[in-house]
Amino acid sequence: MARVVGSPQRISAGRRLAALAVVGAFTIAACSSDSDSGSSAGDSSGSSSDKALVIARGMDVNSLDPSRAYCDTCQIYMTAVYETLIGLDDDNTTLVPRLATAWESNAEQTEFTFTLDPTAKFADGSAVTSADVKYSWERLAGLQGSASYLVGSIEAIDTPDDGTVKVTLSASNSAFLAQVNAGYLGIMNKKVAEANGATTDPTTDKAEEWFLANSAGSGPYTLKSYAAGAELRLERNDAYWGAAPAFPEVIIKETPQAVTQRQQLEEGSVDIAMQISNDVAAGMSGSDVVVEQVPSFNFVYLALSPGAAGGEELTPEVREAIRLALDYDGLVDATVGGAGQPQASPIPNGFAGTDGLAAPKQDLAKAQDLLTAAGVTTLTLDATYPSLNVYGVDFSTAMQKVQTDLKAVGIELQLNPVEISVWADKITTDGIPVTMLYFAPDHTDSSQYVQYFGMLEGSQWQGWTRADPVPEQADLLDQALAEQDPAARADLYQALANSMIADQLIIPVVNPNLFLASRSDIKGMHYSACCNLDLARLSRG
Amino acid sequence: MPLLLLGIASIVFLVSRLTPADPLVSIVGERNLNNPEVVAAAKARWGLDQSVFVQYFTYMKNLLHGDMGTSFTTRRPVLSDLGDRLPATLELTFCALSFGILFGIGLGVLAARRRNRLTDHVARLFALIGSSLPAFWAGLLVLYVFYAKLGWLPGPGRINPRATAPDHITGFYTIDSLLTGDFATFKDSVLHLVLPASVLGWGVVGIVSRLVRASLLDEFSMEYVRVARAMGLRERTVVNTHALRNALLPTITIVAFTFAFLLTGAVLTETVFSWPGVGSYAVSASRKLDFPAIIGVTILGGVAFLITNLVSDIAYALADPRIRLS
Known part of the structure; x- marks a missing residue:
């Protein structure tokens, strides 16, 4: 029953005490010096990690198990924690020693021998031996993770002694050294991995969860902690056998939005913002921040699938008409504000075989003539695409521009943006006549593009386009993989690039530049074709 | 259950x-x-x-057997993922709810006492905006104004990117930092809570204030209020001590369910503020069709509703002696 009358309730002593405690706590907090809080907006100091390198990026980590990891952030992580036998120089071309001091191959490119550096050791102090190399690569192949294709050609790995690794391939593969240079082929400590449940058999391997909290590599950093969707922390490997890295700790913070990355960089709460898009970079200024624009090897492409349901009218003539109808410079402007360039073939600018390839140009008159000759007056095509924003390219913006360009020659695209899981289901079942996707390299050899985009029997896009295989491409690739001479190999890849252009199935629409955004005191910012960003090369000064 | x-x-x-x-x-x-x-x-x-x-x-x-499976995307047991992320969501939800209740009651009382006057209309407008404004838009707006432009408050995340999280005791950064005597991190975590909790709690302000206003107006027409006023008690005493206490009874049920809604509905707020809680986990799981994680989050939501329903019944019985638990 409610009280009707009475004197006002007195606040009890307990309540007063609780209130005082709360007020007191806030007061103490408020009075804490800003210099040690690391909290206020614009405050660039930190409480316990003053010298840590903080990186803002949208992480896409699928795993931290070196045999299962496959993502852009994984490339950074693997390079920092699990060293490869061979490294990549600043020019993104020259191979340099890492765990291996020397390597050689036979003339047929089927046998490769690596000599390990006897001073190389893991974070626990044990030596890196040939047994570790054999185990790492056999586990990568055995678990059939996404990067396992990189070791798919290995037939046998022999370890005549602790310091020598001899690899026999099932076929000639001149790209093998470039593949060895990929971060995914990093070497793990066999003894430590096995002690924590690792095997080379996917049905018995139990180590993935352990690898999410621990590491077993020989790199300059070790894993300190990982919280999915929040942060990845690396700490300096104090037992590192090479030159000690500059930072005691590296923190990669989950920051998906480019705008937030920019704000945090400008206020100094992070040192590097990794996914700054052109529109966000446009307004960045100030002496504390450096933004450099460099060409990348990433690209976004249009894919035409004549074998997909509804794509039957995508004959070679119609496909060529589509290629000629696109306004490539306009696409670069529309998607990345001009911060990029058109790309001639599915092998990106800068890779072997692309020298001298003419950039694609719009030719509406010729496109119209081709369509008229093919008897096509109006054509409506399903254009389902994954709703993504990759490398600063918004797929919806790009597809709308493509739609506008094609409308000028009487081709109507029915745009249908979907989640990538829905897109994946559709492209693997019915196929999609016109779609859009992206590609970033795993290593530095052109063969990966031919194996993915070429019309080779069973290749990814031969399967998705349902187009007939092109035997000429398989022959050219075999020759390139057997060729030792770089110049001759480049010629073969150029022939492959031209053959893929002639297919008119994969049409690159933009090769976006990369924005390297960092605080001005960060030195060594770079873009690596194999590894994205090599943390050991960064310093503050 | x-x-x-x-x-x-x-x-x-x-x-x-x-x-x-x-x-x-x-x-x-x-x-x-x-x-x-x-x-x-x-x-x-x-x-x-x-x-x-x-x-x-x-x-x-x-x-x-208590096994919710392993997430496709994080590669960890879903139960562990939820255990790690739940404190972040609970901390945000408690703060949002506290903000919503305190301001909602205050606004409701003010509106009732100044019925049909300018204050009442302004309170109604504030409540209406809070209830109807999309959380993602409000989140982006306050981030732009208070973080990017004015620099008064920190941006996304639970603490400054450079700071180290306090030792895990409860998983609530505010509590853990206090318990470990780390007042700098306490201040940091409180400041990081202000914007997301305000955005999430704004909707609660709208609901609570309208409910309190309506209940108070009902109470004002009761005989005991007229008697109290006739006895010469100050208006503040009449409202705060007598009428408000009775007017708050229906609010208990609403608050309990609002808590469950906030817990499961913090999805957009957590996404906008890069808050590593269950909401952002649910978004990521849905986008990647991570079946085990999706089901895990759904079960958690179901548990939250069932528990809050139970707590609401108990609280109602405690607050109103006429109701007996059986």
């Missing part, structure tokens, strides 16, 4: 499997979808090579 949760899990399981989408893309990546060896290994590992019914019974059997 267990039967209800099993029902929820069954429905979500079957609906998610009927979706015309392929979860393999989040496991092997789009580049390997045509790689038969990789696809076969992934299907075998995650049980996707089994029929839906086998998958269903396996999942239910494991669920009855």
